[in-house]
Amino acid sequence: MTPRRTADINFPETLKLSSDERKAVSASPAPPFKITKHWLSLLDGSLDDPLRRQVVPTTAEQLILPGELQDPLGEDAFSPLPRLVHRYTNRVLVVVTGQCAQYCRHCFRRRLTGDSFGEITETQIQDISCWLSLHSEVKELLLSGGDPLTLKDNKLFKIMDSFRMARPDIVFRLATRMPIVDPERITTSLARELGRRRPLWVVIQTNHPRELSPKAISSIESFQLRGLPVINQAVLLRGVNDNIEILEELSNTLVRIGVKPYYLFQGDMAEGTGHFRLPLEEGLRLSGELRARVSGLGMPSYAVDLPGGGGKVPLDITYIQNRCDEGWNLRTPDGIEGLYKENL
Numbered sequence: 001m002t003p004r005r006t007a008d009i010n011f012p013e014t015l016k017l018s019s020d021e022r023k024a025v026s027a028s029p030a031p032p033f034k035i036t037k038h039w040l041s042l043l044d045g046s047l048d049d050p051l052r053r054q055v056v057p058t059t060a061e062q063l064i065l066p067g068e069l070q071d072p073l074g075e076d077a078f079s080p081l082p083r084l085v086h087r088y089t090n091r092v093l094v095v096v097t098g099q100c101a102q103y104c105r106h107c108f109r110r111r112l113t114g115d116s117f118g119e120i121t122e123t124q125i126q127d128i129s130c131w132l133s134l135h136s137e138v139k140e141l142l143l144s145g146g147d148p149l150t151l152k153d154n155k156l157f158k159i160m161d162s163f164r165m166a167r168p169d170i171v172f173r174l175a176t177r178m179p180i181v182d183p184e185r186i187t188t189s190l191a192r193e194l195g196r197r198r199p200l201w202v203v204i205q206t207n208h209p210r211e212l213s214p215k216a217i218s219s220i221e222s223f224q225l226r227g228l229p230v231i232n233q234a235v236l237l238r239g240v241n242d243n244i245e246i247l248e249e250l251s252n253t254l255v256r257i258g259v260k261p262y263y264l265f266q267g268d269m270a271e272g273t274g275h276f277r278l279p280l281e282e283g284l285r286l287s288g289e290l291r292a293r294v295s296g297l298g299m300p301s302y303a304v305d306l307p308g309g310g311g312k313v314p315l316d317i318t319y320i321q322n323r324c325d326e327g328w329n330l331r332t333p334d335g336i337e338g339l340y341k342e343n344l
């Protein structure tokens, strides 16, 4: 089955751009800009709509701050083959396409996204399959991009089957925003076929509770009905979710629909994304407040990727006050202090 490609929305007929937005989209070179009809239907019409901020370019993107990088995670240095990233011993990432249904303004992989990067080729699939068969230390493979669900179903299954053939024990993770941005792409046959390719975890990115529309929830359910666990990686974004009530509602809604809030990422040092980043101190405060408000199930791990390829660092305020002769002085997220006696 061939997926329905999401058409670019023409502006300004369907989306009234502000003068700043118009200036940004007509810059040279033009930033990748695509918005799905579904996302467009969720916009509230205001310029500071958190959903609009995630997708419509502004001139703030043209400001490159010191320390910002094209490849903020240093992925290119950990690439033994084209499209393959081997940063951690036990897992790899494959950039199967550069295309997305719509382009997020905060994307850290923006050097690769857009039509020009194209899709993985036959030769590249075979080369990576061969590499996998020689690297038994790799236990998990992240299908990423771009968005893998912009590929035709048959191509996606062919890629997965080739990797699985090379390594029958491999666990897949599928990183996609499609259930959120274009839920109709998640057809019954796609969910069923992906269900046949378990073990497979679906990793979505939802940053604001309004993204979890009835259609998005039902597309997530179609994965869950086929035994596919769904987890969420949010990005902490100024003007989108830098607010404790929004973060709490996002976590509670995700838990209610059976999606584990997995990560809350500090914004990466990607070029032109400074207007989205919060100081780490503010992120730590929000994460600490969130921990006091939601259950352990609803608490994502607040983390940052070290610029240049150092890897992920979990961030948290400490709940250990100090160690004393009798044990440990601890403090709960609610601020209650107590002694944990260590009688070993």
Ligand code: SF4
Pocket (backbone or CB within 6 Å): 099, 100, 102, 103, 104, 106, 107, 108, 109, 110, 113, 145, 146, 147, 177
């Ligand atoms: S869907 Fe993912 S890869 Fe595509 S633009 Fe958004 S963050 Fe980047």
